[in-house]
Amino acid sequence: MAMSTENTHEFKSGSNLEKILKAGHFAFTGELGPPRGANVEHVIEKAMPLKGMVDMVNITDNQTAMVRMSSWAAALIAIREGLEPNYQMVCRDRNRLAMQADILGAYAHGIRNILCLSGDHQQFGDHPNAKGVFDIDSIQLVAMIKKMRDEGKFLGGAEIDGPPRLFIGAAANPFGDPFEWRVYRLAKKVQAGADFIQTQCCFNMTKMREWIKQANDMGLTEKTYILVGVTPMKSLGMAKYMATKVPGMDVPDEIIKRIQGVDKKKQADEGITIACEQIAEFKEMKGIAGVHLMAIEWEHKVPEIAERAGMLPRPKV
Amino acid sequence: MVKGKRKPLEEIRAALAPYNKVLVTGCGGCVSVCLAGGQKEVNLLMDDLKMLFKQANTPKHLKGYTVERQCNRQFLAELDELAPQAECLVSMACGAGVQYLAERFPNMPVFPAINTIAIGVDREIGIYEEKCRACGECVLAYTGGICPVTRCAKCLFNGPCGGTNKGMCEISNDIPCAWYDIYNRLKDQKRLGDILKIQTPMEWRNQTQRTVIQEGYEKRYAGR
Numbered sequence: 242m243a244m245s246t247e248n249t250h251e252f253k254s255g256s257n258l259e260k261i262l263k264a265g266h267f268a269f270t271g272e273l274g275p276p277r278g279a280n281v282e283h284v285i286e287k288a289m290p291l292k293g294m295v296d297m298v299n300i301t302d303n304q305t306a307m308v309r310m311s312s313w314a315a316a317l318i319a320i321r322e323g324l325e326p327n328y329q330m331v332c333r334d335r336n337r338l339a340m341q342a343d344i345l346g347a348y349a350h351g352i353r354n355i356l357c358l359s360g361d362h363q364q365f366g367d368h369p370n371a372k373g374v375f376d377i378d379s380i381q382l383v384a385m386i387k388k389m390r391d392e393g394k395f396l397g398g399a400e401i402d403g404p405p406r407l408f409i410g411a412a413a414n415p416f417g418d419p420f421e422w423r424v425y426r427l428a429k430k431v432q433a434g435a436d437f438i439q440t441q442c443c444f445n446m447t448k449m450r451e452w453i454k455q456a457n458d459m460g461l462t463e464k465t466y467i468l469v470g471v472t473p474m475k476s477l478g479m480a481k482y483m484a485t486k487v488p489g490m491d492v493p494d495e496i497i498k499r500i501q502g503v504d505k506k507k508q509a510d511e512g513i514t515i516a517c518e519q520i521a522e523f524k525e526m527k528g529i530a531g532v533h534l535m536a537i538e539w540e541h542k543v544p545e546i547a548e549r550a551g552m553l554p555r556p557k558v
Numbered sequence: 559m560v561k562g563k564r565k566p567l568e569e570i571r572a573a574l575a576p577y578n579k580v581l582v583t584g585c586g587g588c589v590s591v592c593l594a595g596g597q598k599e600v601n602l603l604m605d606d607l608k609m610l611f612k613q614a615n616t617p618k619h620l621k622g623y624t625v626e627r628q629c630n631r632q633f634l635a636e637l638d639e640l641a642p643q644a645e646c647l648v649s650m651a652c653g654a655g656v657q658y659l660a661e662r663f664p665n666m667p668v669f670p671a672i673n674t675i676a677i678g679v680d681r682e683i684g685i686y687e688e689k690c691r692a693c694g695e696c697v698l699a700y701t702g703g704i705c706p707v708t709r710c711a712k713c714l715f716n717g718p719c720g721g722t723n724k725g726m727c728e729i730s731n732d733i734p735c736a737w738y739d740i741y742n743r744l745k746d747q748k749r750l751g752d753i754l755k756i757q758t759p760m761e762w763r764n765q766t767q768r769t770v771i772q773e774g775y776e777k778r779y780a781g782r
């Protein structure tokens with residue numbers, strides 16, 4: 242196994258991400274979407290450019306409600322390829338029994354980080370009339386995993402024979418309505434036991450600054466590590482799509498104007514420039530512990546972005 | 559009340575094809591209120607079916623009868639004489655009524671003519687909106703009288719999720735976000751504290767068939 246259970250006293254999970262954050266480094270994480278099939282080569286291909294560039298890789302769970310290779314399975318391939326996975330789990334597809342079973346299995350195979358999400362509604366995907374499970378919600382999932390880890394108990398109360406020592410993550414969208422509620426939802430996630438937070442892709446810097454300030458004022462950034470989501474725009478088309486078609490996404494006009502303002506061939510480059518400027522600001526911003534780079538279907542660009550953003554080399558802990 | 563909508567005519571026609579004598583039973587309760595399965599709808603369905611069967615040169619004997627409520631034994635008893643004269647029964651009641659009718663005449667094929675949709679309210683005449691999923695563990699006290707089990711597409715208890723879009727749910731620009739509404743109502747009532755607490759996992763109580771015995775009747779039915 243790539244990761245062992247050493248340091249279980251000092252750390253909650255001993256994951257690379259946890260060690261990086263505890264050591265006070267600015268974390269840099271990436272993302273890998275499993276294939277629409279059992280194509281292992283495909284996972285390896287996407288994993289290659291991420292190696293050594295990021296501290297941890299989110300492995301998405303049936304994202305946009307399309308069936309894909311299961312998140313834990315792709316996570317195991319990622320471990321084999323030398324990446325540390327962040328096992329994403331959505332509430333849409335499994336009930337509390339299946340969740341706890343998968344959590345134990347994932348931990349048994351060396352997975353050390355987990356991200357708890359509600360999940361995109363099944364209506365968006367390729368099985369729109371599937372029965373959504375939503376037995377528990379994402380905040381309840383965070384609390385359940387914390388209970389499993391810290392109390393060694395299942396949600397139902399029985400003892401666990403070998404509790405899963407996971408570093409628990411949750412998502413936050415500072416841009417959803419109502420804005421004034423968002424920091425309270427963050428507070429609930431922290432209270433439930435979120436060790437780290439990864440935010441929705443950030444384009445609206447004004448709102449992000451305001452949200453982080455609220456989180457600082459409420460003392461939340463001392464209790465959890467916040468990693469801000471950054472997505473480089475590949476093209477004007479993508480910027481417009483993100484602005485209008487993706488629920489909960491907030492893309493200000495100025496971003497669209499900047500991409501529009503350059504030659505078509507230079508749009509991707511401008512997208513990366515904007516992302517790097519954001520990362521530079523986040524590095525200095527109080528309360529932000531790292532950046533989560535979501536280079537959607539752009540894994541091969543990660544080394545370039547990491548380099549230009551000054552994220553290399555990644556610290557060894 | 560229970561809300562329903564009539565099944566496509568073709569589905570009903572196909573179910574009845576093998577039979578010559580059919581009794582169409584209506585219900586004067588909820589489905590009559592929502593204009594799906596009362597006396598008037600029984601007559602309409604019979605007219606439609608008669609025409610179809612006549613066009614296909616397979617005329618049938620259709621009779622209609624609407625009882626006060628199909629979810630009550632006393633009212634169903636009115637059908638005791640009429641029902642056995644038919645070869646099959648069509649029920650325009652909700653799913654509960656269909657089953658109670660089938661239980662009363664266990665030797666007869668019974669076909670539902672409506673799809674039971676929801677427990678809901680009358681928005682306008684002819685427009686009905688789902689409001690309750692009968693989860694058996696009502697949470698409306700802390701959600702400002704707005705049901706997250708029914709109205710939130712992800713059945714969240716600690717919402718709103720990150721998908722709310724200008725007050726609408728992420729699944730559609732036409733469906734208001736339940737939690738956005740919950741938030742605003744509680745804010746107006748100065749009760750936001752209710753949703754700042756973490757709501758623990760729901761104890762689902764609708765996973766097995768439920769029977770209700772009201773308090774005053776527990777003695778009477780003891781041992782049942």
Ligand code: SF4
Pocket residue numbers: 709710711712713714717718719720721722723726727728729734735736737738
């Ligand atoms: S947008 Fe609102 S109603 Fe829709 S799933 Fe999210 S919280 Fe629920």
